[in-house]
Amino acid sequence: MSLPASDNGTLSSTPLNFHLDQYEGPLDLLLDLIRKQQIDIRDIPIATITSQYLAYLDKAREMDLDIGAEFVFMAATLIHIKSRMLLPTDPALRKEGENGEDPREELVQRLLEHQRFKDAAEMLQQKRIIEENVWSNPQMKHFISEEDTPGLDVGLFDLIKAFGEVLERVKSRPVYEIEDETVSVADMVLHVRSLLDEAKSDQPVFILRVMEQQRSRRAMICLFLAVLEMVKSQSVEILQADLFGEIALARGERFAEADAVPPATIEEEYK
Amino acid sequence: MGFPEENADEQPDAIQESFSADELLPEEPAVEAITMEDAQLKAVLEAIIYVTDEPLSLEQICTAIEQPRERVIELLEQLAADYERPERGLSIREVAGGFKMTTKPEHHEAVRRFVKNLNPPLKLSLPALETLAVIAYKQPITAPEIMEIRGVQGAGVLKTLIDRKLIGTAGRKQVVGKPILYKTTREFLVQFGLKDLAELPSLKEFQELARFDSEQPGASEPSGEAPRA
Amino acid sequence: MGFPEENADEQPDAIQESFSADELLPEEPAVEAITMEDAQLKAVLEAIIYVTDEPLSLEQICTAIEQPRERVIELLEQLAADYERPERGLSIREVAGGFKMTTKPEHHEAVRRFVKNLNPPLKLSLPALETLAVIAYKQPITAPEIMEIRGVQGAGVLKTLIDRKLIGTAGRKQVVGKPILYKTTREFLVQFGLKDLAELPSLKEFQELARFDSEQPGASEPSGEAPRA
Numbered sequence: 001m002s003l004p005a006s007d008n009g010t011l012s013s014t015p016l017n018f019h020l021d022q023y024e025g026p027l028d029l030l031l032d033l034i035r036k037q038q039i040d041i042r043d044i045p046i047a048t049i050t051s052q053y054l055a056y057l058d059k060a061r062e063m064d065l066d067i068g069a070e071f072v073f074m075a076a077t078l079i080h081i082k083s084r085m086l087l088p089t090d091p092a093l094r095k096e097g098e099n100g101e102d103p104r105e106e107l108v109q110r111l112l113e114h115q116r117f118k119d120a121a122e123m124l125q126q127k128r129i130i131e132e133n134v135w136s137n138p139q140m141k142h143f144i145s146e147e148d149t150p151g152l153d154v155g156l157f158d159l160i161k162a163f164g165e166v167l168e169r170v171k172s173r174p175v176y177e178i179e180d181e182t183v184s185v186a187d188m189v190l191h192v193r194s195l196l197d198e199a200k201s202d203q204p205v206f207i208l209r210v211m212e213q214q215r216s217r218r219a220m221i222c223l224f225l226a227v228l229e230m231v232k233s234q235s236v237e238i239l240q241a242d243l244f245g246e247i248a249l250a251r252g253e254r255f256a257e258a259d260a261v262p263p264a265t266i267e268e269e270y271k
Numbered sequence: 272m273g274f275p276e277e278n279a280d281e282q283p284d285a286i287q288e289s290f291s292a293d294e295l296l297p298e299e300p301a302v303e304a305i306t307m308e309d310a311q312l313k314a315v316l317e318a319i320i321y322v323t324d325e326p327l328s329l330e331q332i333c334t335a336i337e338q339p340r341e342r343v344i345e346l347l348e349q350l351a352a353d354y355e356r357p358e359r360g361l362s363i364r365e366v367a368g369g370f371k372m373t374t375k376p377e378h379h380e381a382v383r384r385f386v387k388n389l390n391p392p393l394k395l396s397l398p399a400l401e402t403l404a405v406i407a408y409k410q411p412i413t414a415p416e417i418m419e420i421r422g423v424q425g426a427g428v429l430k431t432l433i434d435r436k437l438i439g440t441a442g443r444k445q446v447v448g449k450p451i452l453y454k455t456t457r458e459f460l461v462q463f464g465l466k467d468l469a470e471l472p473s474l475k476e477f478q479e480l481a482r483f484d485s486e487q488p489g490a491s492e493p494s495g496e497a498p499r500a
Numbered sequence: 501m502g503f504p505e506e507n508a509d510e511q512p513d514a515i516q517e518s519f520s521a522d523e524l525l526p527e528e529p530a531v532e533a534i535t536m537e538d539a540q541l542k543a544v545l546e547a548i549i550y551v552t553d554e555p556l557s558l559e560q561i562c563t564a565i566e567q568p569r570e571r572v573i574e575l576l577e578q579l580a581a582d583y584e585r586p587e588r589g590l591s592i593r594e595v596a597g598g599f600k601m602t603t604k605p606e607h608h609e610a611v612r613r614f615v616k617n618l619n620p621p622l623k624l625s626l627p628a629l630e631t632l633a634v635i636a637y638k639q640p641i642t643a644p645e646i647m648e649i650r651g652v653q654g655a656g657v658l659k660t661l662i663d664r665k666l667i668g669t670a671g672r673k674q675v676v677g678k679p680i681l682y683k684t685t686r687e688f689l690v691q692f693g694l695k696d697l698a699e700l701p702s703l704k705e706f707q708e709l710a711r712f713d714s715e716q717p718g719a720s721e722p723s724g725e726a727p728r729a
């Protein structure tokens with residue numbers, strides 16, 4: 001292989017035009033060295049390539065670039081191959097096969113495979129370019145009835161993503177926690193109000209579920225009394241969809257009037 | 272096999288297949304030439320009418336294909352006539368001062384039926400998706416616990432998920448009020464292409480993916496960005 | 501005058517005109533019979549392919565128009581061939597195991613101006629495309645295996661590919677650590693306009709190309725960037 005730029009290892013002293021951060025991995029770098037110098041991939045001048053590769057690593061270090069462990073590992077591999085190439089071939093081995101195994105073979109195979117995937121990536125890119133130049137204008141919307149509510153097209157990773165987001169939210173949520181031992185009926189009135197505020201106007205808040213979230217007897221009693229107060233003042237209504245069904249709260253006629261049940265008054269009454 | 276004869280005469284166009292043999296078709300349909308240039312123009316005309324939702328005005332078309340008005344009208348008439356043939360399910364109609372592609376009304380019923388029977392991909396609202404996610408990873412779990420984790424009320428979505436057969440009940444929790452426990456179903460596994468629940472990716476795995484992904488927002492800019500054409 | 505002769509010959513031979521009609525019309529277009537019923541079916545076929553947003557599978561079509569498979573295939577072939585003619589601006593293509601109507605790429609310049617919602621460019625970096633290629637050819641495959649082949653550390657751009665719905669999971673590999681297996685999705689086929697995975701050229705074909713490339717003088721690019729298409 002005649003290389004105009006190469007005269008046996010001194011090439012490493014000629015700084016190649018590296019963009020130091022452009023290589024995704026050592027295979028990328030090696031392929032680029034090979035391609036730039038029009039080297040036959042099946043007959044790599046391993047000494048030259050090794051010194052160029054090491055020069056690259058040096059340069060990267062000079063520039064304080066983060067060199068991944070895989071680059072260092074490849075350097076070791078190259079040096080190892082180079083040393084095996086330098087060893088005189090065992091005459092005994094030569095009798096058996098033609099040349100014995102080429103120490104470069106495994107590396108060549110990996111490089112070839114890497115090149116194939118680069119080519120495959122390029123092929124995909126070209127296919128994508130075609131797709132970016134054609135358009136479709138489906139008219140499904142005219143034939144879908146109103147009641148089919150649109151939603152997300154959901155896959156497995158949407159599920160885990162949603163779960164992650166919920167957990168994130170838990171972390172960042174300001175905790176509206178009532179100190180159990182100091183909780184008052186007035187606190188609970190506010191709590192129930194806020195629950196009804198959060199709920200959509202047509203969605204009931206089930207008493208039982210709110211009750212379950214309370215962590216002390218005192219809190220439960222306060223909640224119960226608060227609900228009674230709010231019913232009395234017509235800020236909430238009690239609903240029961242069917243006999244023995246869950247009891248729910250809904251906004252009452254005077255829900256909007258924030259002071260229908262002035263907290264201070266209640267506070268007084270229950271002292 | 273009788274295709275009505277009169278249709279043959281209506282067709283002004285050479286390229287359409289006229290059908291039928293000797294006996295059935297004594298009157299030779301008039302054959303009209305179409306030049307390569309006309310073909311190109313008609314093709315572009317068809318494509319732009321297809322992609323545009325709003326009716327395309329004559330002026331817009333003239334500008335687009337750089338042709339005089341008369342030529343465009345002629346081409347449009349040819350195109351519309353091609354579409355009127357009974358074996359075409361679409362038509363190009365003049366509405367509101369422009370040209371628009373639509374399905375032919377006589378096939379609306381068939382199309383509507385078809386669309387209705389399409390198996391839609393699993394679609395869920397965001398609250399439903401979140402609720403399903405919480406159930407999938409924390410099952411069995413009660414409604415109050417789900418609300419606690421999600422930090423919002425949302426009894427409605429449980430019913431949606433049950434209706435879709437994605438979740439089912441798993442007995443009751445032995446606490447005050449004996450709330451119902453929910454779990455995911457077999458249908459859930461089928462929908463998400465899972466053999467069993469162990470195949471669900473863990474949150475840790477997911478976060479690792481994000482961490483290693485150099486192209487995720489926040490991560491360093493990847494090198495060698497692919498050129499765009 | 502003169503619509504190119506070969507177009508006439510392409511028409512399947514239903515009932516060929518057996519006599520040469522006229523001196524003036526040496527290139528008689530081959531005449532094809534179409535029954536009223538076929539016309540109806542083709543019309544409905546065209547209408548439903550036009551309206552649906554996802555590629556329609558043969559099975560869906562068979563069910564919709566209540567016709568046996570062979571008949572539907574025949575009709576689809578006819579329809580697709582009609583659309584392939586140069587004076588048509590649309591085409592019916594087989595994508596992701598189904599049939600889909602799109603504009604033809606050769607008219608992209610004219611069409612682009614009329615498209616409101618331009619296809620968002622997929623914006624995948626070269627490393628992302630390479631990872632996608634590895635998954636496409638080696639699926640199902642785990643993240644460590646992908647790293648091994650690509651000779652890089654880190655799971656790379658998997659999350660980006662997941663977010664774009666180009667890859668999904670395919671269970672877990674039964675080895676230590678039970679790593680997640682990845683595969684390409686239907687959306688991958690749609691986005692890259694592939695009929696199915698078998699349509700991908702074999703890796704061996706790339707090897708031939710690679711060897712050829714390395715012998716090309718001046719084929720080298722001074723950087724690791726993707727060769728421009």
